[in-house]
Every structure is written in structure tokens, then in C-alpha cells.
Amino acid sequence: MSDTADLDEPLHEPRLWRDNGWTAQVIKNEDDEGWAVAMFKAGESEPALVGPWTMGRDKKNPKPLDTAAFNTLVKTASEVIRRHEQQLHAQLNKALYVARDGNWIKVTLEIVPAEDDPYAWLAAFDAAGEPLAKVKVGANFRFNQSAAEAWVDNAFERPAGRD
Template structure:
């Protein structure tokens, strides 16, 4: 009986992915384009008899963009994807992702400027830390030079406005509420 060495963790195949086919980096088919980290796929539109196109960024589970797609000349089949259409779709999907990131940042990070009791201008920020287990926010004050003066942990539902920020500063940076 011979001892067969077990594969090392570095070379062992992942059972969850070993049956999946290796996807080519570039693919240019009439209904499927894969290039530059994006996949465009023409699909049957579930809402009507037409076609739709979905744009998926590599590594993402959900499409960044789904929109209507043009019918071909026969009015039955979709128009084939081409370089120009793919580039336009990549640009549009990238813009959608950028807007989502900006919106998320705006929701999680707030900033107001208030005057301290000594007349100095202070920046007060609220940074929400989303978490399924223990969400919270950090209320922070900075002087005109960007030096942190104080920071307290508050509820993620804390509403940062000039009045709340000024009250916090006037109260000696003690935790609100």
C-alpha cells in the first residue's frame, strides 16, 4: 500500500467552484460581451416581448444596470452587441455605480460648521458605521486646522444639524442624549 500525499491547501481545488467553467477574459458574441472587467448580456425582457441588456461588473453578484435593448431588423431578435454599444453601456453602468457610491457616502457621512463659544469655527462630522450586529455613529469635532477636539459614540439615528452640533459644542462635547 502506498501513501498518497494529500493536496496542500494551496493546490487543493475548491469544491464550490471546481465544476464551474473557466470564463474567458474577453468574449465578443452577439448577445454576450465580456471585456475590460464588464459583462454585457442581452436577455429576454420579462415585462414584455422585447429584449433587455444587463451590465455586470466582474466579481459583483448583481447587475449594475439593466435596461431595454433594441430589436433587430427582423423585429423578433435583439440587435447584436458591438464595440460602440458595449463601450456606451460600460460608461453608463460605471456612472450608475459612481452615483450609488456618492449617495451611500452622503447618507453615512454628514458635516456641518459651527462657531465655538470662543468664536472659533469648528467642523462637526457624523460618520455612521452600518453593522448588522451593532450599528453606531461617531460624532467628531475638528478645529480650523483639522485637529480632532472630541469624539463620542452616538446612535446611528442621531440627526446632525447646526443646532445639534452647536448644542454639543456648548455642552463641552459631552455625549448627547
């Protein structure tokens, strides 16, 4: 490609389709005699999805890409990305509830996966969602029910030795 603007232009070839921010590339499956298709989201170097691809009528070459197949691949790859993002969010964001004096307090831990110095925010919210406290803790902070209760009981003071 001579120009980066070319990467935004739709391309519809039998083994390479690019459209709407996605690229589908049919590749030789090195593990066997079949074919695979790799789906790349624009700007990403790693494929979001790699899966088997159908053989053509001659049983040697891959079936050419078409609009219906490309749209199905985009939908599937988008779902894979969405699930990955949900899983990552769940790993980085946790919440527990502590009951005190007849009130529920939501205690959250939000891990910030900074490359050089990861950390986390320990926060508390009242039943209406209003913030009560927020402190910075180490990304390795052991977040469990007893830790949340201890933090609430210690008037939201930053947990000792947790940087």
C-alpha cells in the first residue's frame, strides 16, 4: 500500500476483504491442508478472530469471501472483542456490600493496570450512590469481604501497608 488512506478504502478480493473498519484475510492453515480466515480490527496488529475457512469446489483452494460471509465474520469478531472487554472489566473492577447501622455501603476496587506502576482505587458509596471515601492502594490489594468491612470499620482510613 502506498498511502495510509488506502487502508480506509473498501477492498473486496477473493481472499482479502476490507470494509467498515475490519479486514478478513483467508490464509493457508499451516496445521493441515485446509484454510483459515483471520479477522483484524482496523489499527490492530493481532487478529480478533481466527477460524477455519471453507474449501472451494475444487477441494484445493479456499472459497472466495463474499458480503454475507464477511458480515458474519465481522459480527462474530465483534462479539469476541466485546466478551474480552467484559472479562477484562470484571477482572479490574470488583464490588462488595457492607451493612452498617442499618445502611448498605458499596465498597469497590478499581485496578488501574498502569504498565510501570499499577495501582487501585478503593472506594465507598452510600445507598444512593454518593461517594463516602476513596483511597489509593496497591494493585495487589486483597479485596474480600473482611477487608471491605475492616476498611469501613476503620472510618475509611487507608489500609496500612497497602501501597
